[in-house]
Amino acid sequence: MAIVNNLYFLALLFVTLIVALASADDRTKTVEFNVKPGGEVHTFSEKMREYECSFTYASQGGTNEQWLMSVGLSDDDGLFSCSVWRPQGKSYLFFTQFKAELKGAKIEYASAYSQTAVGGQRDVTLREDEFTVGDSTVTHKDGKFRAELSKLTIIGRTRHDEL
Secondary structure (H helix, E strand, C coil): CHHHHHHHHHHHHHHHHHHHHHCCHHHEEEEEEEECCCCCCEEEEEEECCEEEEEEEEEECCCCEEEEEEEEECCCCCEEEEEEECCCCCCCCEEEEEEEEEECEEEEEEEEEEECCCCCCCCEECCHHHEEECCCEEEECCCCCCCCCCEEEEEEEECCCCC
């Protein structure tokens, strides 16, 4: 029963966030960036007010891929979201590592995907043993992560308190 309640809460939280984000353009931002192979560690970050999302990775194979990062803030400033994904669906790069970090918010929900829903395909989540979720980070697990990443979705509760 607790699992059903948690899933219900997460679904409600996600729907509330999407509705809130869709209602205010100044509360969302989507930017394009290149994911570069070559084995070097790269970081891409985006801020919204005092909140920040950063995506750090290293990948091999292929050529640069265009990815997107969206950050958003709910109407009440209570939730900060970050999504990082390849809009064409499955990435052809081999990710040797990844970490996404929220600054100014504590993670309430996070998921990672090896494939995104594009062109009749469906989202394919990573196995739970491939990544770990902390208070502010989502990170690959050494020895378990199978090097496939196409999307990360994170929702965090801000430290914004009502007076």
